[in-house]
Structures are given as structure tokens and as C-alpha cells.
Amino acid sequence: MPCRADTKGLLQRAHITAGELRYVGKEADRKWEEGDDISVLEFKTTEYGRSKKVIASEEVRMAIKNIGINKSARESGFDRKNFIRKLVRGLPVKRNSYDEFVRWLKHYESTNRPETPK
Numbered sequence: 001m002p003c004r005a006d007t008k009g010l011l012q013r014a015h016i017t018a019g020e021l022r023y024v025g026k027e028a029d030r031k032w033e034e035g036d037d038i039s040v041l042e043f044k045t046t047e048y049g050r051s052k053k054v055i056a057s058e059e060v061r062m063a064i065k066n067i068g069i070n071k072s073a074r075e076s077g078f079d080r081k082n083f084i085r086k087l088v089r090g091l092p093v094k095r096n097s098y099d100e101f102v103r104w105l106k107h108y109e110s111t112n113r114p115e116t117p118k
Helices: 038-042 058-067 069-076 080-089 095-111
Strands: none
Touching (some): 058 069, 080 095
């Protein structure tokens, strides 16, 4: 049986479902060993094998069209002429910017759902 508060004896193994595989560098920042330097919190690993540019999914394109290009640009803070139009046209954009826009889009959709009639 799975582990509970009162479990004793032999337990089952935990099942883990892996998401996306990511290859990262093994470099270590020696500042971790030196003590109270706050800059260690800003350390980023090197990530290999991911393209730097992505193309918007069909769901993101449709969401932008439903919201409107100008409104999406105004409320998300991204440039209407460049970034938003590239998303709608299916042109490659930077992965980090795309991920940030998708986070904004999810937040927008969660806060602006139309109310369902009772």
C-alpha cells in the first residue's frame, strides 16, 4: 500500500512521471561554498539542446485573435507591431518571451472568464 502516517514495514516505490527532458551543464558556482553572498541566488545553469526560438501554438493564436491584437499588446506589455503579430502569423519568437506571454495569457483568461448563466 502507499505510505500513510501509520504505515510500517515494506512500502511501494513512488511512481514518478517525467516531463520534458532538459540537458543542463554540470558547472558549479564556487560562491555557494563561501557564505553570505546574495548573488548566488542569481546563478543560472547552462541549458543545452533547446532551440532559442519557437512558433506559437494554434491555441495561443486563436486566443490572441479572440482578445484582439491591440488589446493583447496593450495589456501584456509586448510590442504590437513585432511580437504579437509574429505570434499570430506563425513566425519564430524568442522562447523566454513566448513563455512569459503564455503565462500572461493564462492569467488573463483566468481573470476574464465570462460568467456562466445560472
